[in-house]
Amino acid sequence: MIEFQQVHKSFRVGGREVAALQPLDLRIVEGEVFGIIGHSGAGKSTLIRLINGLERPSGGRVLVDGEDPGALDAAGLRALRRRIGMIFQHFNLLSSRTVAANVAFPLELAGTPQSEIASRVAELLARVGLNEHANKYPAQLSGGQKQRVGIARALACRPRILLCDEATSALDPQTTASVLALLAQINRELGLTVVLITHEMEVIRRVCDRVAVLDAGHLVESGQVADVFLHPRHATTRRFVSEAEHVNEGALHSDFAAVSGRLLRLTFLGQHTYEPLLGRIARETGVDYNILAGRIDRIKDLPYGQLTIALVGGDSDAAIAALGAAGVHVEEIAR
Numbered sequence: 548m549i550e551f552q553q554v555h556k557s558f559r560v561g562g563r564e565v566a567a568l569q570p571l572d573l574r575i576v577e578g579e580v581f582g583i584i585g586h587s588g589a590g591k592s593t594l595i596r597l598i599n600g601l602e603r604p605s606g607g608r609v610l611v612d613g614e615d616p617g618a619l620d621a622a623g624l625r626a627l628r629r630r631i632g633m634i635f636q637h638f639n640l641l642s643s644r645t646v647a648a649n650v651a652f653p654l655e656l657a658g659t660p661q662s663e664i665a666s667r668v669a670e671l672l673a674r675v676g677l678n679e680h681a682n683k684y685p686a687q688l689s690g691g692q693k694q695r696v697g698i699a700r701a702l703a704c705r706p707r708i709l710l711c712d713e714a715t716s717a718l719d720p721q722t723t724a725s726v727l728a729l730l731a732q733i734n735r736e737l738g739l740t741v742v743l744i745t746h747e748m749e750v751i752r753r754v755c756d757r758v759a760v761l762d763a764g765h766l767v768e769s770g771q772v773a774d775v776f777l778h779p780r781h782a783t784t785r786r787f788v789s790e791a792e793h794v795n796e797g798a799l800h801s802d803f804a805a806v807s808g809r810l811l812r813l814t815f816l817g818q819h820t821y822e823p824l825l826g827r828i829a830r831e832t833g834v835d836y837n838i839l840a841g842r843i844d845r846i847k848d849l850p851y852g853q854l855t856i857a858l859v860g861g862d863s864d865a866a867i868a869a870l871g872a873a874g875v876h877v878e879e880i881a882r
């Protein structure tokens with residue numbers, strides 16, 4: 548468990564204090580994938596650097612499995628960091644070492660006997676799908692392969708926590724998807740806690756269980772990804788969701804101005820996503836419906852659908868009540 552208790556952080560720049568993080572409380576539970584999303588300068592890197600003791604809070608307390616990284620001596624901090632793996636946007640591999648030697652590096656630093664290192668490295672490379680590349684150098688690898696080496700290296704000392712600092716920001720969408728799938732698999736199979744920071748809601752949607760939204764050092768929203776993604780409350784969160792869905796809310800609303808009927812946004816979750824509800828309810832209540840926008844996708848493993856429809860004629864109140872009774876979240880859109 549990782550806990551932030553009223554943690555804040557300021558830096559002294561040119562004789563004045565710059566606040567990177569305002570006082571915040573946060574609890575990351577063992578075994579979950581927790582995402583932190585924010586624009587550049589929001590405080591994301593500062594927040595994860597507080598977890599492995601690379602930064603100390605200006606106030607409040609960080610607890611990692613009950614230990615305060617800021618209060619540990621050098622030996623305590625080294626032991627804590629062995630339990631925390633980290634991967635980076637630009638991979639941070641050693642260019643003069645082969646793939647296998649990069650993965651072996653933290654094991655050598657930790658004093659692992661030479662006889663154990665080769666088999667552990669082979670096991671790690673198999674896990675990330677890179678056995679055949681063991682003797683290559685980083686320059687001979689694609690971005691996705693380099694990040695897989697970074698992941699293998701981060702897992703070498705069997706950490707319980709994996710920190711991911713914009714781990715897919717330098718990768719194309721397809722490679723991003725495969726690296727995120729690997730992180731999800733590692734989380735499932737090894738049960739370790741994954742904390743990732745990103746500026747892309749798409750990354751959060753694909754792998755995270757819970758999310759916190761940072762805006763200029765303030766924690767403005769947090770919760771289950773399905774709740775935050777489907778019902779964002781803060782303006783910054785809404786912008787991140789619109790970007791992920793490639794939707795221009797303003798343009799959509801002006802398009803809808805000419806549409807007659809009651810405008811509704813319906814959110815289907817889980818099994819409801821694939822049920823033929825709309826047709827049945829239209830028949831039962833005599834309404835007609837006009838589909839204006841829609842998307843069916845997944846939030847991690849949970850299917851969801853979101854439709855914007857106009858209801859015309861019939862008993863629209865009864866139709867809305869029936870949708871609600873069937874477990875659909877109904878929001879009437881103001882125009």
Ligand SMILES: Nc1ncnc2c1ncn2[C@@H]1O[C@H](COP(=O)(O)OP(=O)(O)OP(=O)(O)O)[C@@H](O)[C@H]1O
Nearest residue numbers: 558560566567585586587588589590591592593594
């Ligand atoms: N070592 C430092 N010295 C001075 N100011 C710092 C330091 N580290 C961070 N800051 C400032 O703190 C704020 C938050 O920075 P941080 O790097 O945590 O944001 P971020 O969300 O990770 O941004 P990015 O996505 O661009 O990396 C910024 O205003 C930044 O300039």
